[in-house]
Amino acid sequence: xxxxxEFTVNGRPVxxxxxxxxxxxxxxxxxxxxxxxxxxxCGLEQCGCCMVLIDGAPEKSCSKPVWSIIGKSVTTVExxxxxxxxxxxxQAFIDEQAGQCGYCLAGIxxxxxxxxxxxxxxxxxxxxxxxxxxxxxxxxxxxIIRAIEKAAARMGAGAIS
Amino acid sequence: xxxxxxxxxxxxxxxxxxxRLERWVxxxxxxxxxxxxxxxxxxxxxxxxMTQIAADELDVAMERITIRSGDxxxxxxxxxxxxxxxxQFGGVAMRQACADVRSLFIDxxxxxxxxxxxxxxxxxxxxxxxxxxxGQDYWTLAGAVDLAAxxxxxxxxxxxxxxxxxxxxxxxxxxxxxxxxxAVFIHDLVLDGMLHxxxxxxxxxxxTIDAIDERAIKRAAKAxxxxxxxxxxxxxxxxxxxxxxxxxxxxxxxxIWQHVETPTPLQAEASWLRQRPVIDRIIGAPEPADPQGRVxxxxxxxxxxLAHASISPSCGLALYHDGRLTVWTHCQGVFPLRAALARTxxxxxSAITVHHVQGSGCYGHNGADDAAADAAIIAMKMxxxxxxxxxxxxxxxxxxxxxxxxxxxxxxxxxxxxxPADWSAEIWSGTHNYRPGAGGNLLGAQALPNPPPEPxxxxxxxxxxxxxxxxxEPLYDIAHKRIIHHLVTETPVRTSALRGLGAMPNVxxxxxxxxxxxxxxxxxxxxxxxxxxxxxxARAVIEKVAAMAGWExxxxxxxxxxxxIAFARYKSRAAYAAVxxxxxxxxxxxxxxxxxxxxxxxxxxxxxxxxxLEGGIIQSASWVLKEQVRFDDGVSSFDWETYPVxxxxxxxxxxxxxxxxxxxVPLGVGEVTAGPTAAAIGNAVSHALGARIRDxxxxxxxxxxxLLKE
Ligand code: FES
Ligand code: FES
Numbered sequence: 032x033x034x035x036x037e038f039t040v041n042g043r044p045v046x047x048x049x050x051x052x053x054x055x056x057x058x059x060x061x062x063x064x065x066x067x068x069x070x071x072x073c074g075l076e077q078c079g080c081c082m083v084l085i086d087g088a089p090e091k092s093c094s095k096p097v098w099s100i101i102g103k104s105v106t107t108v109e110x111x112x113x114x115x116x117x118x119x120x121x122q123a124f125i126d127e128q129a130g131q132c133g134y135c136l137a138g139i140x141x142x143x144x145x146x147x148x149x150x151x152x153x154x155x156x157x158x159x160x161x162x163x164x165x166x167x168x169x170x171x172x173x174x175i176i177r178a179i180e181k182a183a184a185r186m187g188a189g190a191i192s
Numbered sequence: 193x194x195x196x197x198x199x200x201x202x203x204x205x206x207x208x209x210x211x212r213l214e215r216w217v218x219x220x221x222x223x224x225x226x227x228x229x230x231x232x233x234x235x236x237x238x239x240x241x242m243t244q245i246a247a248d249e250l251d252v253a254m255e256r257i258t259i260r261s262g263d264x265x266x267x268x269x270x271x272x273x274x275x276x277x278x279x280q281f282g283g284v285a286m287r288q289a290c291a292d293v294r295s296l297f298i299d300x301x302x303x304x305x306x307x308x309x310x311x312x313x314x315x316x317x318x319x320x321x322x323x324x325x326x327g328q329d330y331w332t333l334a335g336a337v338d339l340a341a342x343x344x345x346x347x348x349x350x351x352x353x354x355x356x357x358x359x360x361x362x363x364x365x366x367x368x369x370x371x372x373x374x375a376v377f378i379h380d381l382v383l384d385g386m387l388h389x390x391x392x393x394x395x396x397x398x399x400t401i402d403a404i405d406e407r408a409i410k411r412a413a414k415a416x417x418x419x420x421x422x423x424x425x426x427x428x429x430x431x432x433x434x435x436x437x438x439x440x441x442x443x444x445x446x447x448i449w450q451h452v453e454t455p456t457p458l459q460a461e462a463s464w465l466r467q468r469p470v471i472d473r474i475i476g477a478p479e480p481a482d483p484q485g486r487v488x489x490x491x492x493x494x495x496x497x498l499a500h501a502s503i504s505p506s507c508g509l510a511l512y513h514d515g516r517l518t519v520w521t522h523c524q525g526v527f528p529l530r531a532a533l534a535r536t537x538x539x540x541x542s543a544i545t546v547h548h549v550q551g552s553g554c555y556g557h558n559g560a561d562d563a564a565a566d567a568a569i570i571a572m573k574m575x576x577x578x579x580x581x582x583x584x585x586x587x588x589x590x591x592x593x594x595x596x597x598x599x600x601x602x603x604x605x606x607x608x609x610x611x612p613a614d615w616s617a618e619i620w621s622g623t624h625n626y627r628p629g630a631g632g633n634l635l636g637a638q639a640l641p642n643p644p645p646e647p648x649x650x651x652x653x654x655x656x657x658x659x660x661x662x663x664x665e666p667l668y669d670i671a672h673k674r675i676i677h678h679l680v681t682e683t684p685v686r687t688s689a690l691r692g693l694g695a696m697p698n699v700x701x702x703x704x705x706x707x708x709x710x711x712x713x714x715x716x717x718x719x720x721x722x723x724x725x726x727x728x729x730a731r732a733v734i735e736k737v738a739a740m741a742g743w744e745x746x747x748x749x750x751x752x753x754x755x756x757i758a759f760a761r762y763k764s765r766a767a768y769a770a771v772x773x774x775x776x777x778x779x780x781x782x783x784x785x786x787x788x789x790x791x792x793x794x795x796x797x798x799x800x801x802x803x804x805l806e807g808g809i810i811q812s813a814s815w816v817l818k819e820q821v822r823f824d825d826g827v828s829s830f831d832w833e834t835y836p837v838x839x840x841x842x843x844x845x846x847x848x849x850x851x852x853x854x855x856x857v858p859l860g861v862g863e864v865t866a867g868p869t870a871a872a873i874g875n876a877v878s879h880a881l882g883a884r885i886r887d888x889x890x891x892x893x894x895x896x897x898x899l900l901k902e
Contacts, residue, residue, distance in 0.1 A: 051414050067375035070504065072585070077833060108373035112372070121371050121372060125363065130364075131235040131236065131807050132550070134504050134552035135552075166503060168811070171806075172810060173810075
């Protein structure tokens, strides 16, 4: 039976019709809305590849039934910035060449954004701890941490000036 | 009969195999260059390095170049992207192909302009005559230059002094798209009319389907799904990915198998290998029967099975249409996969096209080839319908080929100064090479009617660096060295290539043994290593890393704080690396800092190389501290909780130095740090505890057991 689900994605209201009420948000983002930045890694809420912001809070989207986010606001990596207008985190990731295969990065950028929203100048160990829900198998960890430090410094400086 | 005299230099291997220049370089439109490489992007940055190489040798800006990689239609066939060989061999081939192309264009320009070739040069694709633009460029001349011609090796490659792009850090070309969340991975590929599929995996070769409760599975799917079956190969197909996922999960309960074999906990331990049927060989002269009065040293080291544990499960797409099969894959070798698919599906290779699309980092032979084969097997049963298979997380962990467990027993005879005069490494291991290109069966093929026979047991030959024997021989100056290789012919799970193959366990064994010998001789580990090393490049990385880490001879360890060093030259003929680790041990190990000095010869992209070295160090640290595939009524490491890897808060700070970057030959770095990192951690733990743990991983249980013994 087809049902309609309405919520907001990257500031835009969306309405999707689904036959399968079990559909997790991740599948809806990728298969119904064509937003491929949020990635499948495990489907078990263990790796963080599928991380999105739901009403500003970082959440794994792979096991989140779509009915549970009706009326809520979802931000994906595509909502952070664009090549023309990169988010400071995205710019810092490029500057630090933070990534190897890059599969983990979208989820990590979302976790980092959530961290900086609640703690604008985190220490190295606070950053590391905030990312413990995200797995990076390629070993890009130190570059990622450096990029987040750099973005935090720039955003902090921006806020003051 | 006279042999013809050849004046042209020998072509680099991949270019000799693929001599037609248009497979390497074409000029499709004004201002544009397409470069082809058989190497594929695995997250290691190879396409950026190849673009740098082509830009330098062709004298065009990097921005003009589009790179095509791993495609049976368009690119050279370079076998596998593996073994840290892409730049060493593929890069040299690319350099020569570009140099040949450049020289054909210079010749043509000289004819058109009526001048000598020596008066011409190229700047960003434009032809200069004595430094002045001529109005001619690659694109005005392209019509008159036949790139279907074969390479001759006649074009002169640049010398190191002339490089403008090679040797300078270049930002990775593929990273921005990934950082902005673009659809770049194979998982993001959507074909018109595509159906999703999940395979109900045959638990093991020989297992047969006893019963399928189709109704229960369809009910669980909550949307329409269909079954596709061929022998004991069973798949669930549908338009809705959620439905096939739900059905796939339900199938675990509603498909009953017979003849199921399940590996036991004991079989997960490396020591189990010691009692198995083996094929033996000796590399080097036999071991002396009589130690001739010299002191004998013996020590045994082990490592369990490892998973590649790619962050994303494997994915493959296929379409069978009008007798042609098209496959999209993230595997490491599109040509070997095409040949294996042809074998498996009884198709002619010429009827199969295989395109590479990026996946997540694979670090070796993971499930990529098998997922592509799954898609192909299903597609053959559903002509005209594009099929996308994405493995489940559990499927990847349980069914991907594992890196084999290994036992390495080191024996040495010591001279009066306590230095090794005779060295044996006795190695027990399953194969490190079950790649389709080496005759390994694609997983799905084993479930088809009349499954192909298993290939005869074998391992990577020494000419390719060896598999279990890779780095089995120390580089140190020891008069007599040998490897005794016991190839275990049957293992409880499929085993194949993972980053460095046998190098990690072998270097762990050798470098831990060297520390044990240094301690016996009452010498500092750095000094001891230098005293048995003449190779100046080896000495240089050892001395450099010791200086970086502020190594002080004789520094006492214990009280839970330790530091250790280790060294290796990858495959004894590629890049050099020395690593120092500082760590704390209580019940578990906390890595504080890692220093690494590497000599990788000519470095194309220094930042890219450092990135790969860091990755290799962190992955090796993860293997050593945490990783072992466990069996308990089957493979019981099936997700990130049962197979944990290093977390952000557990990663140490890392400092890396590259030395001797002036050399002419580039040496790959993806695998060079795996062994030295593992052994440096082992040595540092021993320094911290005053007792040695010789079995990997260095788990809490092993540390506690060692502490209790002391
Ligand atoms: S895919 Fe959601 S946490 Fe792994
Ligand atoms: S860059 Fe590959 S998993 Fe993080």
